[in-house]
Amino acid sequence: MESLNALLQGMGLMHLGAGQAIMLLVSLLLLWLAIAKKFEPLLLLPIGFGGLLSNIPEAGMALTALESLLAHHDAGQLAVIAAKLNCAPDVHAIKEALALALPSVQSQMENLAVDMGYTPGVLALFYKVAIGSGVAPLVIFMGVGAMTDFGPLLANPRTLLLGAAAQFGIFATVLGALTLNYFGLISFTLPQAAAIGIIGGADGPTAIYLSGKLAPELLGAIAVAAYSYMALVPLIQPPIMKALTTETERKIRMVQLRTVSKREKILFPVVLLMLVALLLPDAAPLLGMFCFGNLMRESGVVERLSDTVQNGLINIVTIFLGLSVGAKLVADKFLQPQTLGILLLGVIAFGIGTAAGVLMAKLLNLCSKNKINPLIGSAGVSAVPMAARVSNKVGLESDPQNFLLMHAMGPNVAGVIGSAIAAGVMLKYVLAM
Structure with a gap:
């Protein structure tokens, strides 16, 4: 017995x-x-x-x-x-x-x-090993860089402003989290608010990297929210895009993109890294890995390395990154009032980022001869390439012959750069307090 x-x-x-x-x-x-x-x-x-x-x-x-x-x-x-x-x-x-x-x-x-x-x-x-050290998100960013084509961004540099505007969702969400804390609704510290805010960038690796540094106790909820909302981009964005644009604006046909030279594509990641890292060193790890991956792709002299980073390496790291995030899905960390706040703030962040990108495109049209279709502004959130596909899909609904995909890839790529810079800003000023 x-x-x-x-x-x-x-x-x-x-x-x-x-x-x-x-x-x-x-x-x-x-x-x-x-x-x-x-x-x-x-x-x-x-x-x-x-x-x-x-x-x-x-x-x-x-x-x-x-x-x-x-x-x-x-x-x-x-x-x-x-x-x-x-x-x-x-x-x-x-x-x-x-x-x-x-x-x-x-x-x-x-x-x-x-x-x-x-x-x-x-x-x-x-x-x-994967998240505590910060290695896994950085390696993923290297792989993303190796899969990224900066051509649409270089062909139409104005779209960089659309990617920058979409990051407004990040900082608005930080203020939202601090507001919830101020009124005693849900308790969030400043580092936690900063980690939650990065969800608005629609960039999973950046969200994991920043929350691992600033709020590891919220990592599970933040990662789940970030990737869930990235998957829901086709449902979240279209109503906002249609509400902020007219039928005429959605039918705007943009000028054909110019051909970008090989030299420009090789120089861009190097120049980008130097400019940003010298001004904001805290953004160097994420942006550095991203630019390194892109340089391997565009240089054409290390095809074996580029292929490995784009396929085998990023796949292996993704497995361990996912399991590591799963390690934080335990009851005492996940089943908290903060989780509800994170889920709520996450969807608001996506909405604000989408709206800011669309409104920035409309603002640029007021002082530009070559009009931008405001729909591509929503691609400023860095869910690559899903946000660009959504812009293209909504555009085709208004004009079946108006293909916006390549135009939308410009702000989409700019959004990746913007989210990495925003993470650097958070690290610099939050950790300094």
Whole structure:
């Protein structure tokens, strides 16, 4: 009988809490969206599966060594940790002390837990290497750069302003998060507000990179919101685009793009990096990897490297990035009022970014002889190339012969640059406070 009781107690089902059950359902929902609805499957599938692994009771796959120690509830070990942190020897007090501790102190406590015989779970290790170090989003950005053609942007430099205008959604969302905090509706710190704001850039790797630096506790919710809304761009953007434009404006036919020379394409990533990095060094990691990937593509002398970055490397890193994000889909971090705020602010950010791009295009038309179709302004959010395809689709609904795809790729690429610069601004000024 005792052996049967021990067997039952060893079953994960006996330790399944309500929070874990909810998160298992959330993870299954992400898998369904990825497989059945094909919503950003390259990221949502590994994120969803990582969420399943993270919420298996007693498996501890997403726990660090210190979190495993706290989950074990050994009074003697808790007393040792509490003595180091000068707090009461209970789990709640230790967690509060750790939240306020410096990163160096947190690292010391993690090492102490390892010395006591605890080991981090495999997903926690993935997170530490892929996101904790910042490597995975940067490698993804390198791959995105290698797949990007700056030709449409160089052929029509004015579209850079459309990409810049669309970033207004980022900063408006930061203010929105701080407003919710000011009125006591949902509590957000300034770093958390900055991390949430980057959702408005519609750039998943940038959102993961920035939240990993500023608000790792919100990483799971921010990543899920960013990629979910990127998948919903065809539903979110068209109503806003149509509301802000007239039928006549949607029928505007733009001048044929000029041919961009090879020399221009090679020089652009180098000049772009030098100009931005010298003025804003904090943007150098993201923008540097993006420009390096693009230079490999355009130089034509390292085709093997360019092909590897565009295919094998970015695919491998995407797997580990998704599983690492899934490690943060645990109940105590995800099932918070802040998650609802993130989801709400995320869709508002997309809407504001879309509207700002369209309105900027209309503003440029007031002082320009060669008119811009305002629909391409919505492509300033950096969901590449989905936002550009949406601009083209809405344009074709008004004029079946008006193909806007290549024109829309200009602001679309500019949006990627803009989101990287916006992330650099956030890092510089938020971390300095």
